Amino acid sequence: MTVYFIGAGPGDPDLITLKGYKKIRECEVCLYAGSLVPQEVVEAVKPGTVVMDTAAMTLDQTHSTIEKAHMDGLDIARVHSGDPSLYGAIAEQIRKLIKVEIPFEIIPGVPAYAAMAAAMKQELTIPEVAQSIVLTRTSMKSTGMPENETIENFAKTGTTLAIHLSIRNMRKLERELIPYYGNECPVVVGYRLTWPDELIIRGTLSNIRKKVRTAKITRTALIMVGPALAENISFNDSALYDPKKPHVLRSVEGVELDEPNNT
Secondary structure (H helix, E strand, O other): OOEEEEEOEOOOHHHOOHHHHHHHHHOOEEEEOOOOOOHHHHOOOOOOOEEEEOOOOOHHHHHHHHHHHHHHOOOEEEEEOEOOOOOOOOHHHHHHHHHOOOOEEEEOOOOHHHHHHHHHOOOOOEOOOEOOEEEEEOOOOOOOOOOOOOHHHHHOOOOEEEEEOOHHHHHHHHHHHHHHHOOOOEEEEEEOOOOOOOEEEEEEOOOHHHHHHHHOOOOOEEEEEOHHHOOOOOOOOOHHHOOOOOEOOEOOOOOOOOOOOOO
């Protein structure tokens, strides 16, 4: 048997990958995070499949379920929200599987920051404005952050920040980010991205906290900060399609292409 860690995407059932959907249909056992994975995703299981919501279960309880399925030779679809490699808490599950030699595979999913960009109808990497994205979070009641992975350290880069699991920490973010980005730096908060009740709130570092409080958002939200998030931002075209800039698939008269031209 095999345990398949499957990324269900941010919420919209149609955003699960075809491979993930097929595995959910094929597996005899389906464990899913019911607080974040829509019911429609696991309704794809075949008749007779054991389906369990792990939202109220401990790590040991889910692992015991997996071990029993292993002994019975049953494949397991372990369904997580978003992409399981980001804040999916699969590392400790994998460690237990390796210890008892249970095989597993990981099937990626659409991450929240990609869903956010789609909802904003914007590209996150803007030529000469922003070419990097930092995926991070703040501590609060969850596992502590490594010593050097602080909001302040990331803010020093001036790049786009995608801050997870921190919607109740808006005051701290405001205090630590304004010295580096300024009061008027664009901020976008995405609540329950791609779900029917999705909400996108735009603002600046000086007013976003008030807007979030007014909307009464306290969980299931992603915060993005950075100059590249501005609407109608002015920027130069990428060199990718510039007729004067050759690359490996497009030549320019008088220019020899020996190696790819990274644009």
